[in-house]
Every structure is written in C-alpha cells, then in structure tokens.
Amino acid sequence: MEKQRKKEKPASSRQIFCLSGPSHLTSVDWDNFHDRRSVAASLVQGVYILERDRQENRKDPLAHAPAWWEFFNFQLFHILVDDVDNSIFGAIFQSKPCNFTYNHSSQSSPHYVIAFRGTINTSNTRSRDLKLDFLCVRNRLHESSRFEQAMQAAESLFSVYRNSSIWLAGHSLGSAISLLIEGIKSERLKHGIRFTSSVVKAGLAFAVKGRNLRHEQNDPFTSLSSWRPYLFVNPSDLICSGYIGYFEHRKKMEEIGAGKIERVATQVGSLLAGSGLQRSESEPLHLIPSAYLTINLRHSPDFKHAHGIHQWWDNGFIGLSELHEYRPFVTDEKYLLR
Numbered sequence: 001m002e003k004q005r006k007k008e009k010p011a012s013s014r015q016i017f018c019l020s021g022p023s024h025l026t027s028v029d030w031d032n033f034h035d036r037r038s039v040a041a042s043l044v045q046g047v048y049i050l051e052r053d054r055q056e057n058r059k060d061p062l063a064h065a066p067a068w069w070e071f072f073n074f075q076l077f078h079i080l081v082d083d084v085d086n087s088i089f090g091a092i093f094q095s096k097p098c099n100f101t102y103n104h105s106s107q108s109s110p111h112y113v114i115a116f117r118g119t120i121n122t123s124n125t126r127s128r129d130l131k132l133d134f135l136c137v138r139n140r141l142h143e144s145s146r147f148e149q150a151m152q153a154a155e156s157l158f159s160v161y162r163n164s165s166i167w168l169a170g171h172s173l174g175s176a177i178s179l180l181i182e183g184i185k186s187e188r189l190k191h192g193i194r195f196t197s198s199v200v201k202a203g204l205a206f207a208v209k210g211r212n213l214r215h216e217q218n219d220p221f222t223s224l225s226s227w228r229p230y231l232f233v234n235p236s237d238l239i240c241s242g243y244i245g246y247f248e249h250r251k252k253m254e255e256i257g258a259g260k261i262e263r264v265a266t267q268v269g270s271l272l273a274g275s276g277l278q279r280s281e282s283e284p285l286h287l288i289p290s291a292y293l294t295i296n297l298r299h300s301p302d303f304k305h306a307h308g309i310h311q312w313w314d315n316g317f318i319g320l321s322e323l324h325e326y327r328p329f330v331t332d333e334k335y336l337l338r
C-alpha cells in the first residue's frame with residue numbers, strides 16, 4: 001500500500017477546490033449573474049476532476065471532485081461514461097434540499113445541472129477527445145456516440161423532471177455538446193444545428209427563395225430566435241472568440257441600416273444548409289440567433305489561460321455582458337439588435 005501511494009501523482013492545485021475554486025462564495029445569490037456563472041463553471045470543473053480522479057484511481061476520501069459540487073449543496077445524481085474510451089465526460093448534479101446558505105428555492109436556481117467537460121490532454125483521453133474536436137470542427141459532432149449518450153441522458157431527465165429547472169453547462173468541447181442538446185431540445189431539430197456566414201449569400205438567397213422568403217415557416221434560424229443561451233468568451237481564445245466577431249458583425253449591420261439584408265441572408269443561409277444545397281461540412285457548428293454574450297476583459301498571458309475554465313469563477317473577474325437578440329424579418333418594420 002505504501003509503495004502504491006508513493007507512485008501516485010500528486011494532484012495539481014487547480015484540481016483542489018479549497019486552493020483554486022470559488023470558496024469565497026460562502027452564500028450564493030441565485031439571482032446574481034456572476035454567482036450563477038461561477039457555480040456553473042465549478043460544476044463543469046467537477047466533471048473534469050471526476051475523470052482525473054478516475055485516471056489516478058483516487059477514491060473517497062482521497063477524491064478531489066466532490067468538493068466542486070458539495071460546496072454549493074449539490075449531489076452527484078448520474079455519471080456519463082464514454083462508450084469508446086470509458087472516460088467520464090459528463091455528470092448530472094441534483095440540488096439538495098435547501099438550507100439557509102444555499103437557497104435553491106429561488107426561481108433562478110437549478111434543480112438539476114447537466115455538465116460536460118472539454119478535452120483532457122492525457123494518454124487516457126487524448127485520442128478520443130481530439131477525434132471529437134475534429135468532428136466538432138466539421139459540424140459532425142451530432143453523429144458521435146458521445147453526443148448520442150448525452151442527448152439520451154438529457155431527454156430522459158427532461159421527460160421525468162419536466163417541471164424542474166434544469167441547466168445545461170459545458171466548457172470547450174463540452175459547451176458544444178450542451179449547446180447542441182439545448183438547440184435540439186428547444187425546437188426538436190433532428191439535423192445538425194448550424195449558423196451560416198451571411199456575407200456572400202444574400203444574392204443567392206433572393207434567387208432561390210424570391211418573394212416567398214418572408215413567409216417561410218420551417219426556417220430553423222427563425223424558429224430558434226427565442227432561444228438565448230449564455231456564452232462566455234475570452235477575446236484571446238482562438239477557439240471560441242469567433243462568437244464575438246459573429247455578433248459584432250450583426251450589430252454593425254443593424255447600425256448601418258443593412259440589418260434587413262443581413263437577416264434575409266442569414267435566414268436563407270440556414271435554409272440552404274438544411275436543404276442540402278450547401279455542404280454541411282463547410283458550416284460552423286452552432287446556429288445561435290440570440291445569446292447573452294459575456295466577454296472577459298482581463299488580459300490573458302497565453303492561450304492556456306484564455307481558454308481555461310478557471311477565469312469564469314475568478315473573484316476579480318471583469319467582463320462585459322450583452323444580450324444580442326435576433327428578430328425575424330418582417331416587412332416595413334425595423335428591429336434592433338440589442
């Protein structure tokens with residue numbers, strides 16, 4: 001036993017809640033946006049550490065993962081295990097009966113949280129995670145068995161606890177899974193969820209759809225317009241910073257009076273993608289008409305910090321949050337992106 005313990009790799013301080021977690025949140029205000037963000041990020045970190053504990057064979061009382069959810073009065077409800085590499089990629093957390101410190105009775109508090117981790121660069125998980133990252137880039141993540149497992153778990157939870165408040169949360173690859181599930185759940189879309197760059201498609205749009213475009217009822221972009229996920233992005237994160245340019249571009253189009261053309265082009269882009277007239281492999285993953293976009297304004301020294309999850313519960317976090325809202329095209333009416 002002593003020999004085995006000597007061989008155990010010591011855990012990084014970033015895996016230990018009391019050393020790097022948001023332990024300053026001794027009382028969570030569920031109506032506070034920053035508190036909700038910190039808790040969601042902590043639960044996702046809990047999934048990362050669940051897999052790290054598994055790899056290092058750390059079990060109670062040596063496991064580091066439980067502190068990341070127990071501190072906020074959650075309990076582990078279900079673990080999601082990948083059927084290819086047997087790694088833990090997700091978990092469902094259930095809130096415990098409310099107490100004075102963490103009052104889960106607020107309308108803003110979740111009863112359940114489905115959380116998904118991102119890529120872990122270790123020999124146990126690297127190959128499988130990178131293959132899924134590649135599928136994500138090619139807009140084929142929905143074809144993977146990991147996503148199918150995640151979707152089935154989410155649908156099961158939604159059907160059994162349909163009257164409960166349920167959150168979906170994820171980081172990196174995990175955020176792609178959670179957004180894909182939420183988009184499908186919102187409008188029961190059974191095909192890939194994607195948004196389309198709208199710079200060069202307006203001319204083709206009018207040629208294909210003509211005057212009937214405004215009456216299109218099957219446009220997934222329009223049908224998802226009431227869906228407003230929360231996106232958290234660091235400008236120095238090359239993987240996710242594209243969301244900033246995407247929403248800023250739409251906002252500028254509105255400001256210069258080209259909003260109607262932009263909306264038509266974007267709508268037709270999604271219609272063409274769904275109809276097979278464009279190659280889905282060339283389309284980005286997520287069709288997101290509206291979102292609460294939060295940008296971290298603090299400097300990140302390198303990509304590792306810019307993409308890391310720890311920034312999202314940092315007590316010194318400085319950021320800018322804005323609702324970017326898509327309004328469907330309607331004749332002779334102006335809609336503002338705000």
